[in-house]
Amino acid sequence: MTILTHGKERLSQEQRDALVQQNIAEMGMFIGGLIREGQFPQSDLDVSSSVISHSIMSWAKEFEDKYQGPDFDYGKGIPELGDPAGYLDAIDNFTDLKMREAGWLTEEYINDEKRFWHNMEYYVDIEFRVTRTIKVKAFSKEDAIAQAEAWWEQVSLPEAIENADDMDEFYIKETLRVEDAGK
Structure with a gap:
């Protein structure tokens, strides 16, 4: 049929x-x-x-x-x-x-960098008194979180002050693959 x-x-x-x-x-x-x-x-x-x-x-x-x-x-x-x-x-x-x-x-x-999951893009919502979304390339959700934490380590004091009043707080709120963000 x-x-x-x-x-x-x-x-x-x-x-x-x-x-x-x-x-x-x-x-x-x-x-x-x-x-x-x-x-x-x-x-x-x-x-x-x-x-x-x-x-x-x-x-x-x-x-x-x-x-x-x-x-x-x-x-x-x-x-x-x-x-x-x-x-x-x-x-x-x-x-x-x-x-x-x-x-x-x-x-x-x-x-292995030849695996298709390398350099997939993720949005990571970071709470820093205000929520800021950054885009990172990673091969898994866990790797995206690690990339966001590495990004945070590189944020300068003037940049942190520009984005929030208090730089003591850093919290990963949510991680989404770029393709999943629009769903």
């Missing part, structure tokens, strides 16, 4: 289920490559194969639900996935993010 939405043919549930299976295969191959390269030290982290399998199945479904397979307009870009070139590139980048969130990647891999 073919479903039409806004004049465009949509995939049936059976076709979507087949895509989830393809996602599982792509994610499994990607993770296998990370294991071979030593970037996912599975044995060092004591992560069982069943945990990996369960995660892959969950991530494959989540990816399909969020990006709707080939129905997604990749030409518009997916900033949170590093603006992938297409469907398979998007799956690999999504898997990379999930692996990073799970804590399954080496620091060397995470900090």
